[in-house]
Amino acid sequence: MNREKDESSVGDRLRKLMQDKGLGENELARQSGVTQPTIHRILTGESKSPRHTNLDKLAKALGTSSSFLSYGSSGENEPMQTKADYNVSSVAHLQSRQQYVYPIINWVQAGQWTEAVNPYEPGCEQEVVATDYQAKGYAFWLEVRGDSMTSPAGLSVPEGMMILVDPEEEALNGSLVVAQLEGSDEATFKRLVIDGGQKFLKPLNPGYPLIPINGNCRLIGVAVEMKMSLRPRTH
Template identity: 45%
Template sequence: MEYKDRVKAARKHARLTQVELAKAVGIDQASISDLERGRSGRSSYNASIAKACGVSALWLEKGAGEMLDASSGEASNVATIDQPSFRYPVISWVAAGAWAEAVEPFPPGFSDRYEVSDYDSKGAAFWLEVKGDSMTSPVGTSITEGMMILVDTEADATSGKLVVAKLADSNEATFKKLVEDGGRRFLKPLNPAYPVEMCAEGCRIVGVVVRAMMKL
């Protein structure tokens, strides 16, 4: 059995579609398709593919040993499917700002760091590490410096949501609460010590913050 056949067999074993496996690993569906058709050689995501499918990484990589090793097994595989986790890249604030204009925001090899979440994104999603204390609030919701936020670029950006936006005069993204008043949109920090900014012409909402966690 060739590598491409093992990838397909692993995915079938896990009862995952190419799209589902790609999301779990943090790559696009075309990459999985290329692997299964033999258009791509060994994948640098081999260990992640094996884990997502509940098979032995050594078997997947070299065809050595059994498809299921002692530490995976059928039971753990079922748990993985019942409680899916999705892998998203960790990117810089400059890259997040550039996303708004990019034709292909996440090219192959875009990030060398990934974090997982139980959130199944509607569109392309990524993690950002929070900088500064503009979203640190003395009461209620507070997102402190160093926390990780997950941004879904296709989630509905409605008033009251925490969003990542790009202002016309900045090359970096900014993290604020979206507020609409009188037909105008504003970006409001949770920390009252910082000013509210207008999201006027040229301001783009990159995505909605759907998860926040302390950095591991």
């Protein structure tokens, strides 16, 4: 299909659509599943050839087509997917519907998470895991270490399991939480137990002791999902 030359860039078109819908970078990131730093790099032109999967997600959130974001249009904003797009990516659209991606971080980064002004630092999104969970906050994945959350019966979260942590999810009695104990640089993963006004961090493994918390602990987030990957990861 012949197109009239469009002098605007992908970032220009994305910025115009965001302005039309009154969306900032963070809100578009939440709605699309594309991380905020990635959106920022597209807007500033640092990312001159964005990944097609990211353009698909952004286009869907903005009610346009990925071809419009990529090439522009001689007329109005294209509201529907073009036939060429459909032939190439119809299956990808179905598979990625309502999918959100969050970065994998380490336990030291998790301990610093709530203190970060913008926790999604550039490059962090290079290692991400997708899910259909739409987080309330800046969610992230952690890989479980050790056997303190491995239980011989009932719920068990063994070493190597990936947990999705949402900092804005309310921590209730029985929630699985990521917390940072006073004096520690790293976060820890335990079950929150509230008994008679006293709070504890309880391992699922009965071989580990309860940890009383009383002003000596900062809750970072609640684990809302877990999944196991059979692919080896590099650390």
